[in-house]
Amino acid sequence: MRAAGSFGATRSPALRTTRASSLRAEGVQVGPYEGVLFDLFSGLLDSQPAYDDVAGSDVLGRRWRSEHSRLSYLAGDYRPHDDVVAEAAERIGLSPERAPALVARLGELGPWPEAPGVLAQLRATLKIGVVTNCSDELGRRAAAQVDVPFDVVATAEAAGAYKPRPEPYRLALDALDVSSARTLFVAGSPDDIAGADRLGMPVYWHNRRGLDLGGRARPLAEHDSLTPLLEVTSLSRMT
Known part of the structure; x- marks a missing residue:
């Protein structure tokens, strides 16, 4: 297993989505979603x-x-x-x-090419926000580069702790006024998966660089693009 935060080891990602109906059959509560939270500097921006x-x-x-x-x-x-x-x-x-x-x-990074369009579509029906390990000032500047309004930008500074501690995730959930089970978290790195999972959030891993999951908990979905998010959130409404 790589050290926390490692971005070195890569592989060809096994792109996958587990159908919400299959998870529910196993007793796992998945959706329908009311909110989607994103990691910022890997999930939405190429840093x-x-x-x-x-x-x-x-x-x-x-x-x-x-x-x-x-x-x-x-x-x-x-x-x-x-x-x-x-x-x-x-x-x-x-x-x-x-x-x-x-x-x-x-604070000047451009988003992944498909990010603005995907977020605009999600925002039409869902609350969206960011959970990021940085200062308030940097979080606001960087999130603005996506050019889609967020309902919350929860930073480590505002939460008083860095991910994967629960405080940043909880800050965002409280601001959105949604439960963890009804919120999909979009992780940009493997180490973000466990933090969200511990709070009961289903996780979509935006594995842009084909990183290795190692022994970490498997996410609900793993893709090398944000575009499948639209399908994943739709699947959550199906039984």
């Missing part, structure tokens, strides 16, 4: 190029992102996000003075 550019190479960029993710997932209580970015840089041999440039770039 890797920002790390690569600021680090100066693809290799260092991947290491920086992996270490940043690892430190965030291990942090527990919130500490300033910029400090986590700087520490991650220093741990892989980069100057921590590069951190402000990366944070600035993370």
Whole structure:
């Protein structure tokens, strides 16, 4: 199993969706959904190029992102996000003075190509929001790049803790006023799956880079695109 937050090992994803009717037959409650929550920096935005550019190479960029993710997932209580970015840089041999440039770039990322259209369709019938391991200011700037209004942007700073602690997810659920069983969580990394699963949220893994699930709990669905979300949310209404 890879360390928490690792973005290194890749594979060809076994794209799959488990029908809601099959899960219900096993006693698992799935939908119909009232809300969809998204991881931001992998689920909706392609953040890797920002790390690569600021680090100066693809290799260092991947290491920086992996270490940043690892430190965030291990942090527990919130500490300033910029400090986590700087520490991650220093741990892989980069100057921590590069951190402000990366944070600035993370607030300017473009969404995955299909994201705006998919979210616009979801928003027509469902509440949508973001749960993200960053500061309030960065979360607002980055979420705005999707160009679709969210009902909530729940940050680690606002929650007082980093994912996969339950506080960020609960903050978003409370803001949407929906139950965890009626909320689909769209994870961008394997380590986000367990945090949402522990709160009873079905998980759609947007596995864009073909990462390995390892020994983690299997999500309801795994796809390398956001487009199948439309089918998954429709399937939840079928018996």
